[in-house]
Amino acid sequence: MKLCPALSIVAVCALSLVLVGCPARPPASSSAPALTTTAATSRAETAEQLFVEGKLALGEGKYEQAERALREALRQRPDRLEARLLLGRCAYAQRQYEQAEAAFREVVAGHPRSAAGWLGLGEAYEGLKRPTEALPAYQAALTLDPQSEAARQGVLRLGQIKRIAITIDDGPSLAYTLKAMDEAEKYGGRVTFFVTGRWAVKEAQIVRRMARRGHQVGNHTWDHADLTKLSADKARDQLARTSDLIVKQGGPQPAFFRPPYGAHNATVDRLAAELGMKLTMWDLDPADWNAAHSGEQTVQYILTRARPDTVVLMHQVHNTYTVLERIFRGLHDAGYMCVRLDELGRCPEKMGG
Numbered sequence: 001m002k003l004c005p006a007l008s009i010v011a012v013c014a015l016s017l018v019l020v021g022c023p024a025r026p027p028a029s030s031s032a033p034a035l036t037t038t039a040a041t042s043r044a045e046t047a048e049q050l051f052v053e054g055k056l057a058l059g060e061g062k063y064e065q066a067e068r069a070l071r072e073a074l075r076q077r078p079d080r081l082e083a084r085l086l087l088g089r090c091a092y093a094q095r096q097y098e099q100a101e102a103a104f105r106e107v108v109a110g111h112p113r114s115a116a117g118w119l120g121l122g123e124a125y126e127g128l129k130r131p132t133e134a135l136p137a138y139q140a141a142l143t144l145d146p147q148s149e150a151a152r153q154g155v156l157r158l159g160q161i162k163r164i165a166i167t168i169d170d171g172p173s174l175a176y177t178l179k180a181m182d183e184a185e186k187y188g189g190r191v192t193f194f195v196t197g198r199w200a201v202k203e204a205q206i207v208r209r210m211a212r213r214g215h216q217v218g219n220h221t222w223d224h225a226d227l228t229k230l231s232a233d234k235a236r237d238q239l240a241r242t243s244d245l246i247v248k249q250g251g252p253q254p255a256f257f258r259p260p261y262g263a264h265n266a267t268v269d270r271l272a273a274e275l276g277m278k279l280t281m282w283d284l285d286p287a288d289w290n291a292a293h294s295g296e297q298t299v300q301y302i303l304t305r306a307r308p309d310t311v312v313l314m315h316q317v318h319n320t321y322t323v324l325e326r327i328f329r330g331l332h333d334a335g336y337m338c339v340r341l342d343e344l345g346r347c348p349e350k351m352g353g
């Protein structure tokens, strides 16, 4: 393929610069090794320039230009994984799903651990309306990169996968929250944290980290108050202050509210609704808040009673902290994906279902 004129100029300029920039350039006749090195350097730079040009053109929606540059970059540097990925992206953006499939197939053939390659392949298959092939590609992408939201959404969209929502109340506390997110994400899972303002205010970064990693942040009042024992004004203040703090700390406006002790009445329900939040109870309560319960009991309770589309109540307590890894692994092994409340499709309004 021919270089476009502008690029030829760039390439020539780059070559000239290399040559001119070499102060002690020996006569051409006696410098075969030096020339070979210079030519190789120049070729590498040209491939890099072509790659950058292709990337920029793709970003601007100039697909033909992008494709030309990326193909030429690949001709010069067939091992350039990113160029091949972008070529697939370029075809996908133009709804040329067969070409996209071919490009991403080449990526994963050469780089079987490329999560982006498997994700692209899944999307290409989905574009070709071949969901049975798309699903394993998305699953491979998610296994390689459990934080890939796009791969996760692909699995949820196509999979007949069972969903379950793990909700964790109280806190947040840094160590527990990070561990819960890490363990859930190992299997592409997400968690809903019901945080109290009183604790969130002490951990300025944690709400932002929860949100950035795709977990859900819900409102659990300012200081774990029983709202049914407060005046409407005070109850409103408990909810509004907490939601305001969550937003101030980089979270989204909370869409879910869990009343401490499960205590609510018509006034509390109305206040939550006025603040844009859904009252959220639970289906399964392993009673991990009870210090007499061991972590082992919590694991057994959850794994033996888990059902599709249910909401599990857990707390930031030490016994549960020690078994987080087993809970998320056990649910994964039983065929569940842990999803956020807004992905569950239902929201229990009573304790125990």
Ligand SMILES: [Zn+2]
Binding pocket: 169, 170, 220, 224, 260, 261
């Ligand atoms: Zn609580």
